[in-house]
Amino acid sequence: xxxxxxxxxxxxxxxxxxxxxxxxxxxxxxxxxxxxxxxxxxxxxxxxxxxxxxxxxxxxxxxxxxxxxxxxxxxxxxxxxxxxxxxxxxxx
Numbered sequence: 001x002x003x004x005x006x007x008x009x010x011x012x013x014x015x016x017x018x019x020x021x022x023x024x025x026x027x028x029x030x031x032x033x034x035x036x037x038x039x040x041x042x043x044x045x046x047x048x049x050x051x052x053x054x055x056x057x058x059x060x061x062x063x064x065x066x067x068x069x070x071x072x073x074x075x076x077x078x079x080x081x082x083x084x085x086x087x088x089x090x091x092x
Contacts, residue, residue: 003050010046013039031084034077041070 017039024032045066048055055062 006046006049010043010050013042013046017043031080034073034080038070038073038077041066041073045070 017036020032020035020039024036045063048066049063053061053063057065
């Protein structure tokens with residue numbers, strides 16, 4: 001029962017990964033790279049948590065390190081989104 005939440009989150013993140021990958025290829029915009037990276041790292045983190053929770057890197061759980069990397073990628077993605085919104089508003 002306790003594995004249900006990570007499994008649902010993995011499915012959710014994989015769906016976002018696929019969706020944003022398709023949009024990025026279709027629209028050919030670099031902006032989607034940050035989103036794909038974020039959801040790729042989140043998917044990897046939860047897959048590792050579910051299927052290999054004992055794997056460590058540098059004395060830390062790998063799933064935790066992947067999640068920290070996803071936070072950094074999300075910060076880039078959010079900043080990029082804010083910059084795009086501000087640029088569009090200034091152009092109007």
